[in-house]
Amino acid sequence: MKRRWLSALFVLSIILVTGCTKEEPATPDDRLQEYVALWQNNDFTKMYNEYLTGGTTATFNTDHFIDRQEKLQKDLGIENIIVTYDPPAADKEWNTEEPAPFTVHISMDTAAGPLAFDKELVMLHELREEEENWYAEWDPSFILPGLGTKETVGISTILSKRGEIVDRNGLPIAINGAGYEIGLVPERFTDSSNKQVVADLLGVSTDYIDKQLNQSWVKPSYFVPLKVLSNTKKDLVDRLIELPGVTYQKSEMREYPFGEALAHVSGYVGKITAEQLEKLEGKGYTETDLIGRQGLERVLEERLRGQDGIRIYMKEAEAGATPITIIEQPAKDGEIISLTIDAKLQKALFDSMKGEPGASAAVDPQTGETLALVSSPSFDPTEFMLGVSSARYNELAEDPLKPLFNRYAASYAPGSTLKPITAAIGMEIGKLNPEEGLNITGRTWQKDASWGNYRVSRLHPEAPNPINLNNALIYSDNIYFAQQALAMGRQTFIDGLTRYGFGEDIPFILNIASSQISNDGKISSEGQLADTSFGQGQMLTNIVHLAAMYEPIVNGGTMYKPTLLLEDKHSEVWKDGLLSKENAQILRTNLRDVVVKGYAQSANLPTIAFAGKTGTAELKAAGADRGHENGFFVAYDSDDPAYIIAMMIEGIEDEGGSNYVAAMVADAVTLHRGQ
Template structure:
């Protein structure tokens, strides 16, 4: 019995000794642990193990953790950095019951950096018979000045989108106005829904959907559709039906050139869910407008404005305190090399046709006009195109939504000037040497049953001048065979075939063939006069002719006024060879098959082309007609035009007519 008592006493003594040796936590150490959890956003752990009993009585765990998380999420809080100053002198914390430290709280938010200082109190409390230090938390640790009962708000301030202008500072895409048609439910006669739907080109069910939205009240204006200011007669008809309260003017993006420059300007629209996810963290929201195609999309980064953001606290007294503010940043205005008047004029001449055109300044590479027909009205898209209008665009066999100046076509006989340039530079083509060609057909021994056919048998002794004037397929087929496949391929690569066109507007690269090679003499002969598998974009075709008339230097095409101009390809011809081809191209119009392109007061030079899109063997295919031209009195523009489906209209004859009308009125 005595031994047991002594043993118990011994254990009690040891317990007292161990307890006495246990190190008591210091408040700065506890705060350091708490701050580390804060920086890691571990709010649950912060609440459970570090907050004082009074704090827990005032703020429930769910309220504490949920509010932290929600505010941090809504305000896009990142890079949290909380720190505090430790005491400079040693403190005997065993004698103290409370402690105070200075916190520095810093974080990045959607409205910029938030950085401030707060005092934090720690008190000594007993928990499970042990004393420890606990934080007396307050809402101002979330945001400066925040108190219980306050509300946190976010306000966006709109930024203006940059505008697009042409080379003469004429507007192409501007922040203008539109009519917004709407309905005030208390004043609306349900019997008018069908008439209103018909006038606006929408369905009655769409109108009902707008009126049935949860926020709608009897005296609220419910927007239905926007229409351009140019549709004033429609706006008047609607106000006669619904009254003056159905119409108001609102801000809207405007495209003054409409369909004539639609493929070039593009338009803006609501950002898609996929695009929003792709651009996450770049300031876009589900309500953002974004460039969808054309220049609006290409230059989105410069054009888009960055919305301003204000984070504020509303006190119970209705006082509003600003926490952080990022000022709205308007987008940049940009100027294109495009000549808006030229664009309108060329489009008008091509209206009703299916085709494309490019006008390029040969000495600078500036794109003066880029036309794609048929087209669409970008104003309809930006204001909300009706389902019937969009369906018509999609079902149209002529595909008005296709940007034709960025795709590739067979160049037809316009290729012959390029083949001539390659042969002259390679030294395999003597422009003065005449080939004896009789009749309209010619075949080489290696061709088998294949024959090269020329349209005109005007000359039997054919030199380069005659071959260009009358677009002689046989002459150029033999020219290609004389230089050989590799020389021809190398020459075309010097002209930029098979490589990316260095143009701001994405343009499909031109090809020598489907696989980049020429595997037979028949393919070489066909390719040399512009058939085979050769494909070129209209932009590259105009640029190539620019290189021919610019003494053998082809400039890279440019679209922005402040874009650096530069050489794409050089040494394509000598000055003498360039002069020779310019002389011959003039004779194509003055004395040759493009005589209809003659315009009084101008010296039009150029080359025609007809490209057959082959169908099944033996069947006549669709034809495209081309004409590349320039005025030798003013050689500051090369104009390349292509019209599709000219097989029943004399090949390139219609294309020449379009060019002639343009030159007559320009």
């Protein structure tokens, strides 16, 4: 009896314990928390199977709920979904007979940017498999606002425009324009003899034309494209369309209105290469994109390249329905970048060089702005943009005049154009008295027998003694400057040249060679010191630097950092205190006399008061009697020194010397003034 009583007591205690630990029924708030956690983790399967109302699952199958959400997330780049809701009051009592509404806040990142919207989500109490719980009502508008079962969702790219490059006056250098897509209409192109004419004019083969005409999609009345030509080829287009059956369509393309004159500065765009695409992975480039390949198009790529926009839209199933934008990230066009270049002066200089191999630069002596930067001969940037053939590229690469070689980026022996700088160094340290004359006789000179076979030669032994600085510059007397450099001493002269920027990188946006005193920066002998004093030996200068070195003469002592972008800070000092105002005035007077009384008579014009210095640098191979000569002229208008021009022409040995170059500079300035 006692045992039965104890057993009954044990069973009762179990029942009591069980009753006391029974879980409280879940609230709609509890269930919504769990639902939201699954939503943010993209666990659509568990959401569908365990948290949706019976009415929802009856209306929407797994294709609608699971597959569609997963596909849209992938297609639209949806990630970082965050869902919150307004919590109920702490003492809220829920009635299982009534819906439990909540306002949910949904945000996400998409390919078109962040998207956020609010929705009312309703929880319903349902009995399912003898268990009661709260379940969520759902429809497709919880994926994207306004979305239903019949609407389709799309994503489109909003194309951006590449930025443009203009000169200081707004003239176009590299712009978005149009060209001519030349093609044939087969039913009208019936004269077979014209096929070779078209091939020759377009620089293609007749086999290529046949291949284009024999494509499977071609019909007699269709336009069959052959080649794209730039707007600068309008004359060629006119000749082509005179032939029956030849026509054109306008085609969007990059334009380079100044063509060859600015090609080495502007560069060009071209189709992105596989190597570039790999290197720029993650930067948004595709295999069909154009990218800057040379010049400023390449250097300024990040600023010129636009950023395409993206639009996510919804469209109803009915034909002709207008798409509804869900979210849009607008396209961002590239920048319009203004250069310090004066494109008209640039073209005047380029044209004056007449295709001769050489370089020229023009700088503003009061600001350091680069007004012209020329490499001659040049190439058509549009030809490279459209895709130059290997045969054409080899033709240009093997051209003895080297049109693809950027000469303004290189460095050359400056010859006698260095002499004013040598004088400036000597005057500033008190070693060169411009009024003191030296007695120099004969065509050659050497300090003493220790020089062996080395002698300094001069071109004008008829120069009257005593030779002071003025006469030395007028007659370009090598012996005078060699003796002045010897009086300074090697290290003093090196220090002076260093103050003018020799041996250091030139602060410039484009990659240009630095100027050097010698291969190792030293002067190892008195003979080398003599050669260096008049711009020979191992000395090399860049054409931009050479023009800049004359700035202290014009402005009274300062050399400015050369700039190429109009937005950059100008008149930023690179080297200061190079010349006193008095010494600068002396050199200005002397350089005017060089043109009036000396051997730059081609620049001695009645309309422009040129001042400047010519120079000839001889590049003689070992054992040769005569060398290749480069001619120079650095000049400015002494009445209106708005710019200093430095020009170098290769191979002037048969052209009468550097006066040949002076004529080109004079022609360029005259043309520019008359524009």
